[in-house]
Amino acid sequence: MKTYLVGGAVRDRLLGLPAGDRDWVVVGETQASMESAGFRAVGLDFPVFLHPQTGEEYALARTERKSGRGYRGFVVDADPSVTLEQDLQRRDFTINAIAQDEHGQLVDPYGGARDIQARVLRHVGPAFAEDPLRVLRAGRFMARFAPLGFTIAPETMALMRAMVASDELSALVPERVWKELRRAITSPAPSAFLRTLHDAGALAVVLPEVEALYGVPQRAEFHPEVDTGIHIELVCDMAARLAPGDELIGFAALTHDLGKALTPADELPRHVGHEHAGLKPLKALCERLKVPTEHRQLAEAVCREHLNVHRFDELKAKTVYELISRCDGFRKPARIAQMAIACEADKRGRTGHEDDDYPQGRALQEAHAAAMAVRSDQVAPGLSGPAVGEAMQKARIEAIAAATGKR
Numbered sequence: 001m002k003t004y005l006v007g008g009a010v011r012d013r014l015l016g017l018p019a020g021d022r023d024w025v026v027v028g029e030t031q032a033s034m035e036s037a038g039f040r041a042v043g044l045d046f047p048v049f050l051h052p053q054t055g056e057e058y059a060l061a062r063t064e065r066k067s068g069r070g071y072r073g074f075v076v077d078a079d080p081s082v083t084l085e086q087d088l089q090r091r092d093f094t095i096n097a098i099a100q101d102e103h104g105q106l107v108d109p110y111g112g113a114r115d116i117q118a119r120v121l122r123h124v125g126p127a128f129a130e131d132p133l134r135v136l137r138a139g140r141f142m143a144r145f146a147p148l149g150f151t152i153a154p155e156t157m158a159l160m161r162a163m164v165a166s167d168e169l170s171a172l173v174p175e176r177v178w179k180e181l182r183r184a185i186t187s188p189a190p191s192a193f194l195r196t197l198h199d200a201g202a203l204a205v206v207l208p209e210v211e212a213l214y215g216v217p218q219r220a221e222f223h224p225e226v227d228t229g230i231h232i233e234l235v236c237d238m239a240a241r242l243a244p245g246d247e248l249i250g251f252a253a254l255t256h257d258l259g260k261a262l263t264p265a266d267e268l269p270r271h272v273g274h275e276h277a278g279l280k281p282l283k284a285l286c287e288r289l290k291v292p293t294e295h296r297q298l299a300e301a302v303c304r305e306h307l308n309v310h311r312f313d314e315l316k317a318k319t320v321y322e323l324i325s326r327c328d329g330f331r332k333p334a335r336i337a338q339m340a341i342a343c344e345a346d347k348r349g350r351t352g353h354e355d356d357d358y359p360q361g362r363a364l365q366e367a368h369a370a371a372m373a374v375r376s377d378q379v380a381p382g383l384s385g386p387a388v389g390e391a392m393q394k395a396r397i398e399a400i401a402a403a404t405g406k407r
Contacts, residue, residue: 001037002027003058004084004099004107011095014116015148024051024058025087025099028080034058046076061087064127085109092134093141093156094122115153121145122153132168135160136180136206139196143187152196160200169205177206178289185250190240191233198229209281210254212261217269224351226269228260235349243341251295252302252342253349255282259303278303298335301327302342309343312360317401320367321393329368336368363404370403371396 009022026034031047039049039058047060060078063086084099084107091097094112106113110124121141128134138160142150152160163169184193194210197203203211214229225231232254239246239253259278260271282303286296308315308323315323329336340361348356380391401407 001029002084004101006088006099007091007096010098010100010106011112011116014098014113015145022056024056025061025084026058027061027082027084027087029060030080031060031078034060047078062090063087064090064130089125090127091124092128092131092137094124097124119145119149119151120153121150121156123156123159128156129159129163129168132163132172133176133180135163135169135200135202136172136177136197138200139193139202140180140184140187142196143184143189143191143193146189146192157200160202164201164205169202172206174289178291181207181289182247182251185236185240185254186245186247188240188244190236190250190254194229194233194236207285209258209261209285212281213257216260216263218260218271219269222350224353228257231349232257234351234354235345238349238354239342239345242345243338246338246341248295248298249338249342249345251291252299252338253345255285255299256302256306256342256346258282258285275304275307297328298338298342301335302339302346305339306343306346309339309360309364310347312363315406317367317397317404317406320364320400320404320406321371321397324368324371330372333368333372337365340364367400367404370399374399 004025004027005022006025007023008020012018012020026049031041034047034049035041038052040052041047041049042057043049043059046062049058050056051058061082061084062076062078063082065075065077088097088099088107088109094110094115096112097108097110098112099107101107111122115122121138123134138152138156142152181193184190187193194203197206198211198214203214210229210232213232214227216228217226218228218231220226223231225234235253235256236250239249243249255278257274257278258281259274259276261281262277263271263274279300282296282299285291286299291299305323305327308319312320324330324336327335327339329339344358344361347358347360348354374392374395376388376392379395380388383391
């Protein structure tokens with residue numbers, strides 16, 4: 001049995017990155033021969049098997065032929081005559097089209113190792129254009145590899161723009177868009193995902209609410225970067241820095257300023273009320289992509305309240321209590337810490353302000369901790385019904401005032 005290590009495991013080894021899951025390609029076999037060797041078939045769309053000892057995935061070498069619209073419109077051929085080179089040719093980028101044999105020798109017919117050295121993301125061939133999901137994958141790979149110096153080959157960007165112009169991306173289902181988005185916002189440089197899709201014209205298709213922010217000016221004294229789209233890029237990268245891998249905070253960072261796209265032109269560059277205006281496009285985005293409830297609720301809280309958190313020093317103790325309550329911070333205490341980080345990312349996601357301190361976030365969490373320490377058996381002994389809630393509210397406001405020095 002001829003087996004080859006392929007894809008991300010080979011790519012990441014050449015990049016000096018930690019090893020992840022290992023995938024294998026098998027040449028010259030059939031489903032019957034794989035099963036007779038003890039492999040268990042698990043693939044639905046194409047022949048994939050689990051190794052009887054390691055549990056790693058082994059796929060029969062295959063070709064794919066476009067047969068319809070979208071990313072599912074393919075006919076798969078896994079005949080034993082399919083060669084390794086043919087299997088590698090159907091892959092998206094050259095850096096993912098490298099195989100390694102049992103002796104550690106590379107099989108690299110499309111120059112993937114060279115592109116790794118040059119830090120270039122380049123499509124393997126014309127078949128790239130047959131799968132619209134690959135445009136999003138390009139953005140997601142850039143979100144991961146841009147910090148290593150990767151850029152997109154000009155010919156690949158040109159092909160992506162042509163794919164967008166052909167309306168292929170409209171065939172993408174919400175679940176796949178959300179899957180790529182959540183992986184991008186948990187990568188080291190989410191801004192590279194946004195920038196790649198923006199430059200290709202794809203952001204207007206998959207995230208029109210975010211695309212609408214590009215070119216919208218802000219007051220330069222508060223936002224030296226001026227362009228709101230660039231601000232969102234900076235905020236997403238700051239969120240990735242403050243909370244690596246946290247998709248809840250990453251999504252809240254991405255969507256907190258959607259209301260700025262709705263500011264009337266005669267009011268620019270001011271954005272009075274944008275925090276409330278942003279709730280409507282946020283709802284539309286979440287419903288279209290079927291965003292999980294937990295992500296949506298945190299994003300709504302950050303969108304609505306981020307200016308209140310920024311001016312925390314001006315808030316009275318009762319106002320702080322009401323803010324925490326509106327955000328369901330007493331039933332879901334983790335949400336307040338998440339909000340504090342997302343708001344810090346917003347404040348520090350500005351050109352020249354990356355290293356600013358953000359005491360408001362600490363103060364909010366201290367006030368929340370003080371309020372959470374109040375116990376009903378201590379402040380409402382012998383009370384019942386609404387009286388318990390009233391006593392708890394009064395005691396929590398007093399605790400916030402004591403912790404923060406507010407009235």
